[in-house]
Amino acid sequence: MSAKPNLHTILSPRLLDIYDVTDSIVVIIDVFRATSTIATALYNGATRIIPVDSVEKCIELGNLTGGITAGERDGKIIPGLKHGNSPAEYPRSFIEGKTLVLTTTNGTKLLHMALQSGASEVVTGSFPNLSALCQHLVQQKKNVFLGCSAWKDRFNLEDTLFAGAVIEQIKSHFTIHCDSSLMAENMYSLHKHDLKSFIQHTTHWHRLAQYGLEKDLEYCVSPDKANILPFYQNGDLVIA
Amino acid sequence: MSAKPNLHTILSPRLLDIYDVTDSIVVIIDVFRATSTIATALYNGATRIIPVDSVEKCIELGNLTGGITAGERDGKIIPGLKHGNSPAEYPRSFIEGKTLVLTTTNGTKLLHMALQSGASEVVTGSFPNLSALCQHLVQQKKNVFLGCSAWKDRFNLEDTLFAGAVIEQIKSHFTIHCDSSLMAENMYSLHKHDLKSFIQHTTHWHRLAQYGLEKDLEYCVSPDKANILPFYQNGDLVIA
Numbered sequence: 001m002s003a004k005p006n007l008h009t010i011l012s013p014r015l016l017d018i019y020d021v022t023d024s025i026v027v028i029i030d031v032f033r034a035t036s037t038i039a040t041a042l043y044n045g046a047t048r049i050i051p052v053d054s055v056e057k058c059i060e061l062g063n064l065t066g067g068i069t070a071g072e073r074d075g076k077i078i079p080g081l082k083h084g085n086s087p088a089e090y091p092r093s094f095i096e097g098k099t100l101v102l103t104t105t106n107g108t109k110l111l112h113m114a115l116q117s118g119a120s121e122v123v124t125g126s127f128p129n130l131s132a133l134c135q136h137l138v139q140q141k142k143n144v145f146l147g148c149s150a151w152k153d154r155f156n157l158e159d160t161l162f163a164g165a166v167i168e169q170i171k172s173h174f175t176i177h178c179d180s181s182l183m184a185e186n187m188y189s190l191h192k193h194d195l196k197s198f199i200q201h202t203t204h205w206h207r208l209a210q211y212g213l214e215k216d217l218e219y220c221v222s223p224d225k226a227n228i229l230p231f232y233q234n235g236d237l238v239i240a
Numbered sequence: 241m242s243a244k245p246n247l248h249t250i251l252s253p254r255l256l257d258i259y260d261v262t263d264s265i266v267v268i269i270d271v272f273r274a275t276s277t278i279a280t281a282l283y284n285g286a287t288r289i290i291p292v293d294s295v296e297k298c299i300e301l302g303n304l305t306g307g308i309t310a311g312e313r314d315g316k317i318i319p320g321l322k323h324g325n326s327p328a329e330y331p332r333s334f335i336e337g338k339t340l341v342l343t344t345t346n347g348t349k350l351l352h353m354a355l356q357s358g359a360s361e362v363v364t365g366s367f368p369n370l371s372a373l374c375q376h377l378v379q380q381k382k383n384v385f386l387g388c389s390a391w392k393d394r395f396n397l398e399d400t401l402f403a404g405a406v407i408e409q410i411k412s413h414f415t416i417h418c419d420s421s422l423m424a425e426n427m428y429s430l431h432k433h434d435l436k437s438f439i440q441h442t443t444h445w446h447r448l449a450q451y452g453l454e455k456d457l458e459y460c461v462s463p464d465k466a467n468i469l470p471f472y473q474n475g476d477l478v479i480a
Contacts, residue, residue: 157419179397
């Protein structure tokens with residue numbers, strides 16, 4: 001029997017450095033809404049997405065590249081940037097052939113932490129690109145870390161449910177000795193048939209629903225609507 | 241409507257300082273096995289338990305107080321200490337009227353972090369003292385943080401399941417906007433009827449079962465076998 005690669009789930013950016021992610025694939029998960037928006041914009045023809053960790057850098061790179069600046073803090077568009085963090089803002093008619101410079105509260109932060117941690121590959125995952133991600137992880141035969149972006153380092157359900165959806169699809173290809181992964185798979189299995197109603201119990205739903213984003217959030221838990229694999233390369237997220 | 245106090249669940253010591261625990265009760269949970277052993281030893285008549293964070297301090301205080309030194313690292317008795325971290329080592333015939341000086345991998349570490357964080361009260365929770373803990377938390381009408389000791393800062397299932405058991409009993413008395421708590425309650429609800437078989441899937445079970453501790457672990461998920469409330473006061477854990 002040849003050894004299967006390992007799979008772990010990391011429930012908060014605060015827990016990333018407990019794990020040795022060298023020579024591994026780190027999947028950045030920020031279901032509401034950074035990684036859902038990243039998959040959607042690339043699927044709809046964006047040339048590349050530049051994830052940045054500060055508003056200043058977002059504006060600077062927007063000017064330098066002629067790209068569209070976008071970002072949110074605490075669910076609201078940041079003053080000085082042109083667009084927000086909703087996948088609905090990036091249809092093909094708007095984003096095709098363009099560069100998107102994106103900064104968000106949680107997802108872009110974890111992405112930069114993962115890049116600095118020695119991971120051999122950083123990709124992004126969300127329900128809109130669930131199957132493309134799973135197919136890639138199985139093909140690579142490398143250790144995998146599913147990294148939940150959480151909310152200001154606090155555990156969140158939506159990222160965990162997505163980790164569970166991935167584990168359900170690919171678990172037979174991996175060795176999994178990880179309570180976080182077992183929990184994530186259990187939670188997904190418990191709620192997969194009523195995801196859209198269950199997420200209305202999450203704290204993030206209550207945070208964002210007050211801005212009228214229910215349709216957005218429902219899209220963000222719908223599988224394979226933007227089924228490509230965003231892959232980090234030389235500062236950009238592009239289609240793998 | 242008078243406002244109910246808040247309840248949060250903290251899944252790892254690494255996440256403790258995200259929360260403001262001042263004027264709150266922090267419950268230290270280390271199901272396998274520190275807090276199960278603490279409840280059992282006090283229930284069986286130990287005068288007090290002194291939780292310490294190092295082996296040196298354990299030996300020093302053992303000499304000073306004439307207490308029994310006990311502790312484990314990675315599931316094994318520490319050389320130089322007299323006893324381990326198994327509740328079965330502390331029947332009434334042995335522990336009654338004695339002081340226990342205890343150091344463990346995870347539980348005593350979180351306890352000391354909680355003491356330094358400004359909590360107004362620190363108590364310990366485990367299945368053997370589930371009902372006594374729940375009754376106390378309801379009576380106090382204060383904000384509550386259920387603190388999981390985890391395993392070397394990694395999320396673990398057994399502490400989470402215990403948090404879920406507490407939440408199931410007391411949730412109507414608290415305001416809960418916390419995804420960790422919602423998850424913990426879901427996980428407990430999913431597995432409460434087969435706890436003893438489910439915990440055999442946890443990583444901690446695999447770690448300890450190799451030392452022949454199955455009976456110990458089964459005791460540690462049995463409710464109300466040592467139904468008292470361990471309460472931290474002036475360096476000691478005593479019965480509240």
